[in-house]
Amino acid sequence: MDRTFCLAPMLDWTDRHQRFLARLMTQRALLYTEMLNPAAVVLGDRRELLDFNPCEHPVALQLGGSDPDLMARAASMAEEWGYDEVNMNVGCPSERGLSNRFGACLMADPEVVAACVRAMVGAVSIPVTVKCRLGIAGQDSYEWLVGFVGRLVEAGCQTFVIHARHARLDGLSPRQNRSLPPLRYGDVHHLKRDHPDLEIVLNGGLRTLEEARTHLEAVDGVMLGREAYINPYLLARVDQEIFSEERSVPSRREVLEAFFSYAEQQVRRGVGLPVLVRPLLGFYLGRPRARVWRRFLNEAVWRSGAGTEALWEALEIAEGTVRAENGV
Numbered sequence: 001m002d003r004t005f006c007l008a009p010m011l012d013w014t015d016r017h018q019r020f021l022a023r024l025m026t027q028r029a030l031l032y033t034e035m036l037n038p039a040a041v042v043l044g045d046r047r048e049l050l051d052f053n054p055c056e057h058p059v060a061l062q063l064g065g066s067d068p069d070l071m072a073r074a075a076s077m078a079e080e081w082g083y084d085e086v087n088m089n090v091g092c093p094s095e096r097g098l099s100n101r102f103g104a105c106l107m108a109d110p111e112v113v114a115a116c117v118r119a120m121v122g123a124v125s126i127p128v129t130v131k132c133r134l135g136i137a138g139q140d141s142y143e144w145l146v147g148f149v150g151r152l153v154e155a156g157c158q159t160f161v162i163h164a165r166h167a168r169l170d171g172l173s174p175r176q177n178r179s180l181p182p183l184r185y186g187d188v189h190h191l192k193r194d195h196p197d198l199e200i201v202l203n204g205g206l207r208t209l210e211e212a213r214t215h216l217e218a219v220d221g222v223m224l225g226r227e228a229y230i231n232p233y234l235l236a237r238v239d240q241e242i243f244s245e246e247r248s249v250p251s252r253r254e255v256l257e258a259f260f261s262y263a264e265q266q267v268r269r270g271v272g273l274p275v276l277v278r279p280l281l282g283f284y285l286g287r288p289r290a291r292v293w294r295r296f297l298n299e300a301v302w303r304s305g306a307g308t309e310a311l312w313e314a315l316e317i318a319e320g321t322v323r324a325e326n327g328v
Contacts, residue, residue: 001058001085001127003159003201005212005242006030007235008225009062009087009131017271018279019056020262022228024255025235028243031059035089037102038065038074050081060085062131064092064102066112068119075120075128086124088116090132093167104167107136110148114155121156129159131203133167134187140166142187149191149198159199161223164188189218209234209241216242231285252283256315264308273301273308280311284318293318 007014007022009032019031033052041049041063052059061078063086065071075086090113092103106113113130120128130152134140149160165181183205192200201221206212212222228235233252239245263276277297284290293314300310 001030002028003030003199003221004028004216005238006161006201006221006223007032007228008203008223009033009035009060009089010225010229011035011092013226013229013279015275016052016056017263017266017276018229019059020053021232021255021259021279022235023053023055024258025233025250026238028239028245029235030085031056032087033059033061035062035064035092035102036074038063038067038070041074041077042070046077046081050077050083052082054082057082058084060087060129062087062089064089066101066106066116068115071116072119072123076123079124079126083126085127085129086120087129087131087161088113088120090130091163091167093133104133104136107132107148107167108139110151114151117152117155117157127159128157129161130157131161131163133163133165134184135166137166137168137170142190145187145191146194149195153198158197159201160191161201161203161221162188162191164202164204185215189215192219209237212242229279230282232279233283233285252287253315253319256280256283256311260308260311260315263311267308273306273310277301277311287318289318 005028007029011034014032014034022029022031036049050061061083063071063074071088078086089103090106094103117128117130135144135148164183164185164187168181185202188200188202192198199221200219201223202215202219203223203225206222206224207227212224215222233255236249236255239247240249259280266276267273281294281297284293296314296317300306300314303310
């Protein structure tokens with residue numbers, strides 16, 4: 001599995017439609033699902049939760065839980081469904097995670113995490129990986145991180161995606177936890193130097209492919225989070241700039257026309273237009289009339305009887321302005 005460049009799992013963001021859009025731009029990035037509750041996977045509508053388009057490969061399923069049996073059963077179902085990896089979330093700093101025993105709060109109990117990893121590793125043949133933070137407030141020294149990782153290595157994990165901040169679970173919101181605790185990239189680099197046998201993927205605060213390339217000199221992979229949603233078209237350059245592929249960069253119009261064809265199929269299957277538009281809103285970030293594009297889409301999808309013709313109309317508005325400014 002190539003984890004040189006990954007797209008982070010983001011709740012309510014990295015659904016199957018966003019992943020399809022991403023795959024239109026990069027063939028090499030590893031994609032992740034939203035975090036799923038293992039109990040929902042085991043007991044709920046598996047088709048609704050687990051289905052994905054075959055073009056999404058390689059694609060990993062992320063689980064958030066603390067019950068080893070449920071985690072193992074959900075991981076097994078992920079493998080049966082065709083996922084290429086199962087990842088355990090030990091980094092989400094939400095209050096819901098604290099009350100329901102998933103995410104960053106589990107870093108305070110490495111034995112529980114190790115038990116879940118051990119159970120999943122024993123249940124599947126696909127890779128089992130962990131996404132975590134540097135620690136939690138009061139337990140976030142480099143030495144503590146090394147001990148935490150060591151317990152999970154003993155349980156069978158060899159790949160760690162590390163958000164280079166600690167989490168504060170004492171009143172900071174999830175949004176604040178994405179920015180207020182300071183980034184400590186050096187600790188992640190240090191971990192890779194000290195443990196070259198482990199696969200270390202760095203996450204947190206990355207905004208450009210140039211930054212990603214810099215960190216790839218020190219770690220095995222990088223994971224891009226919200227910037228890939230805020231500015232999705234940057235993914236069109238990943239294969240060329242990160243993987244040195246020689247294929248041409250698809251234009252915005254090429255990507256959107258392909259996605260609109262997909263959207264038409266999804267609408268016929270009953271998918272709501274607002275869900276399909278959500279990953280498109282930042283597509284013209286930094287370009288002429290980007291605000292017009294975003295506002296038009298936000299308004300058009302809620303019109304009575306709106307269909308995918310609204311997407312094509314929005315494209316002509318945005319592309320017409322770009323062509324005029326370029327003198328075409």
